[in-house]
Amino acid sequence: MARLTVNGRSVEVNVNLSTPLLWAIREQVGLTGTKYGCGVAQCGACTVHLDGKAVRSCVMPVAAAEGKQVTTIEGLASNGVLHKVQKAWVDHEVPQCGYCQAGLIMAVAALLKDKPKPTDADIDASITNICRCGTFQQVREAIHAAAKA
Numbered sequence: 755m756a757r758l759t760v761n762g763r764s765v766e767v768n769v770n771l772s773t774p775l776l777w778a779i780r781e782q783v784g785l786t787g788t789k790y791g792c793g794v795a796q797c798g799a800c801t802v803h804l805d806g807k808a809v810r811s812c813v814m815p816v817a818a819a820e821g822k823q824v825t826t827i828e829g830l831a832s833n834g835v836l837h838k839v840q841k842a843w844v845d846h847e848v849p850q851c852g853y854c855q856a857g858l859i860m861a862v863a864a865l866l867k868d869k870p871k872p873t874d875a876d877i878d879a880s881i882t883n884i885c886r887c888g889t890f891q892q893v894r895e896a897i898h899a900a901a902k903a
């Protein structure tokens with residue numbers, strides 16, 4: 755049993771403390787926007803924010819999230835207004851199948867918080883998410899657009 759704060763809401767989750775945060779979010783909290791891809795911290799589909807930093811929730815034990823703010827894709831918009839990264843994603847028609855996109859958006863939102871005007875090198879270093887549909891070019895364009903917003 756653990757108490758988490760997810761998207762500003764305090765929730766109790768009935769899991770072992772070593773359970774990956776991803777499963778607590780999806781199966782206990784019921785927020786399924788965060789996806790399971792590889793389960794070994796390689797693809798980024800499961801990316802959420804922990805106190806504003808991007809983390810791969812498939813390898814993050816619930817214990818590590820206790821006392822911290824967890825933000826998922828469902829909590830990124832504010833009062834019904836899309837986050838600038840979400841807006842750029844829509845404007846640039848980034849998603850194809852969409853499976854990887856929540857993780858990508860969360861990773862990019864964290865990058866822009868740290869580096870509001872990232873260079874291509876910054877993007878290459880930080881955004882290591884895998885997209886099987888190959889949306890990488892649109893992702894890069896949308897990141898630069900979001901940085902100008």
Ligand code: FES
Binds near residue numbers: 791796800
């Ligand atoms: S599912 Fe977590 S990095 Fe792939």
Ligand code: FES
Binds near residue numbers: 885
């Ligand atoms: S949009 Fe399909 S895997 Fe990225």
